[in-house]
Amino acid sequence: MSDVIVIGSGAAGVCAAWPLVQRGLRVTMIDVGVTDQGAGAMIPAEPWSKLRRSDANQHLYFLGERFEGVPDGKVRVGAQISPPRAYVAADAPRLLPRDAPGFVGLESVAQGGLASAWGAAVSPWASEDLAGLPVTLEEMKPHYDGVAELIGVSGQAGDDLSAHLHDSPSMMPPLEMDTPSRAVFEAYLSRREEMKRAGLALGHARLAACSREHRRRGPQPYHDMDFWSDHGESVYRPRYTLRELLEAASFESVTGRLATRFESHASGVVVQAVDLATGRGERFEAAHLVLAAGALGTTRIVLRSLGKLGVRRPLVSNHSPYFPMLNTRVLGKESSDRRHSLTQITGFYRPGGAGAEAEPVQLQCYSYRSLLLFKLLKEVPLALANSRRIFQALTPAMSVLAVHHADEPSAEKWVSLEADEGVTEAGVPRDRLRIRYEATKEETQRQHRTEREVLGLFRRLGCYTLHSRAVRLGPGASIHYAGPLPMRASPGEMECDGECRLSGHPRVRVADSAVFARLPAKGVTFSMMANAHRVGTLLAGEIGGGA
Numbered sequence: 001m002s003d004v005i006v007i008g009s010g011a012a013g014v015c016a017a018w019p020l021v022q023r024g025l026r027v028t029m030i031d032v033g034v035t036d037q038g039a040g041a042m043i044p045a046e047p048w049s050k051l052r053r054s055d056a057n058q059h060l061y062f063l064g065e066r067f068e069g070v071p072d073g074k075v076r077v078g079a080q081i082s083p084p085r086a087y088v089a090a091d092a093p094r095l096l097p098r099d100a101p102g103f104v105g106l107e108s109v110a111q112g113g114l115a116s117a118w119g120a121a122v123s124p125w126a127s128e129d130l131a132g133l134p135v136t137l138e139e140m141k142p143h144y145d146g147v148a149e150l151i152g153v154s155g156q157a158g159d160d161l162s163a164h165l166h167d168s169p170s171m172m173p174p175l176e177m178d179t180p181s182r183a184v185f186e187a188y189l190s191r192r193e194e195m196k197r198a199g200l201a202l203g204h205a206r207l208a209a210c211s212r213e214h215r216r217r218g219p220q221p222y223h224d225m226d227f228w229s230d231h232g233e234s235v236y237r238p239r240y241t242l243r244e245l246l247e248a249a250s251f252e253s254v255t256g257r258l259a260t261r262f263e264s265h266a267s268g269v270v271v272q273a274v275d276l277a278t279g280r281g282e283r284f285e286a287a288h289l290v291l292a293a294g295a296l297g298t299t300r301i302v303l304r305s306l307g308k309l310g311v312r313r314p315l316v317s318n319h320s321p322y323f324p325m326l327n328t329r330v331l332g333k334e335s336s337d338r339r340h341s342l343t344q345i346t347g348f349y350r351p352g353g354a355g356a357e358a359e360p361v362q363l364q365c366y367s368y369r370s371l372l373l374f375k376l377l378k379e380v381p382l383a384l385a386n387s388r389r390i391f392q393a394l395t396p397a398m399s400v401l402a403v404h405h406a407d408e409p410s411a412e413k414w415v416s417l418e419a420d421e422g423v424t425e426a427g428v429p430r431d432r433l434r435i436r437y438e439a440t441k442e443e444t445q446r447q448h449r450t451e452r453e454v455l456g457l458f459r460r461l462g463c464y465t466l467h468s469r470a471v472r473l474g475p476g477a478s479i480h481y482a483g484p485l486p487m488r489a490s491p492g493e494m495e496c497d498g499e500c501r502l503s504g505h506p507r508v509r510v511a512d513s514a515v516f517a518r519l520p521a522k523g524v525t526f527s528m529m530a531n532a533h534r535v536g537t538l539l540a541g542e543i544g545g546g547a
């Protein structure tokens, strides 16, 4: 029997397992574990510009064998996932059924989960972001630092972002900014005091990407292929930690299993799962259970195990619109081919200016190039032939600004598990996750006002939006979810305590973002990983490891 079962091999699962395995504890990781069937391997390790000029097979990975990389109609969720990464979202609709009209979020049953395709932007939460949680920044810091060392984080320590973020001692130098972003950043530096007074701080993005060799990964090759391939392994994927975990004799990975429910007893836990190859049920036993199946996946397992069908739980998800912008500072200028594709500049904007009380929003500035022109053309109200010529000339000067807003729970944002008797032929439960998400008019108006202020400041830096409207993919499209099983100092039913134990089930802990009651405007993943590392560390201390 294992000491601990961890469900899920995503960013949360591997970070919770790490400290347990470091202490010599026996850990079994249960996962569906869909893997890339070779799509990534067919991409040559060459720069984007060379592949576009000369690879006769480029359509296979840029567009997909069945042109699945060409979104028809409206921009769909998953548009951020390129054909070689399609496996990340594959099979989830079949194995994790849901009824969620208008909520366009993604779930994953892949090895490594959603972070096999993530944009790797890391934003440690500050004290104000942790307000209301029964854990302080001081308690979180060692875990931010432990995760930063494990995954490799780059950024510029001591810059204007440091007032908003905790920078870990292992942080590597920042990745090089590309030419268009450098022009924006230099414009910011030349008006820095004025911008800071107005509430805007910009700096090199903090990224889970190695600017130098780290734990046998990296350095960043600057091929501008980060949305398509993992050559060089600079950008963090959870499978790299899984690879390290598998080197330990006390760690076991059991894949092809869909965990359906748990029972917890005074002396241990039992997890029921379906072997997806045979459709047969299986039981796994351990002294403790760590749930890390993604905020929605974990909620499904908890509600089913506790028999809480039809009970509404809170759900929050950042609203994150995009603004395509023309960067006039580089119009007609040569851009360097050497670049990475991830976010180049991170920013924070505090509405009302530097001394104001309002919570800041987070900004991410990308260059457009490697996302390919055709996606942009369908957003433009010009004849295709004309817009192709115009945008071929303009693309080197295109930037995309993403604005992340905080999200608060409300009665109109919820998730429940709806009963449906029995299982499918493959043994998959037929019950469905029901999601309803409606922002209030006041929230939306406040967000639009803030966005207008941000765009006004970017105009002063030489960047002009191309649309009068933002690209809004809809609720859930940020792919940041939280809220259903919140961590509280005095937890009630279906809530967790300060160490993320599920109320009434002291042997069951939740390690993913289901435990955060609200989402600040910063990406959730790095804080979730740090918290998962904290959960694993506290549990290892409680059990008492051998090593």
Ligand SMILES: Cc1cc2nc3c(=O)[nH]c(=O)nc-3n(C[C@H](O)[C@H](O)[C@H](O)COP(=O)(O)OP(=O)(O)OC[C@H]3O[C@@H](n4cnc5c(N)ncnc54)[C@H](O)[C@@H]3O)c2cc1C
Pocket: 007, 008, 009, 010, 011, 012, 013, 030, 031, 032, 033, 034, 080, 081, 106, 107, 108, 109, 110, 111, 112, 113, 114, 115, 116, 117, 118, 119, 120, 121, 122, 257, 258, 259, 260, 292, 293, 294, 295, 297, 298, 301, 478, 479, 480, 481, 512, 513, 523, 524, 525, 526, 528
């Ligand atoms: C394109 C894209 C870009 C993103 N960019 C960023 C970014 O820049 N910054 C940021 O902070 N976040 C970003 N995110 C979000 C980030 O990827 C997720 O927050 C994070 O990966 C969630 O990790 P997780 O471990 O909680 O869950 P998941 O990644 O969903 O992993 C869940 C794991 O559990 C397994 N599982 C689920 N259900 C079961 C079950 N019943 N039985 C067995 N196994 C199960 C799955 O197979 C998987 O291994 C991005 C996401 C996407 C898709």
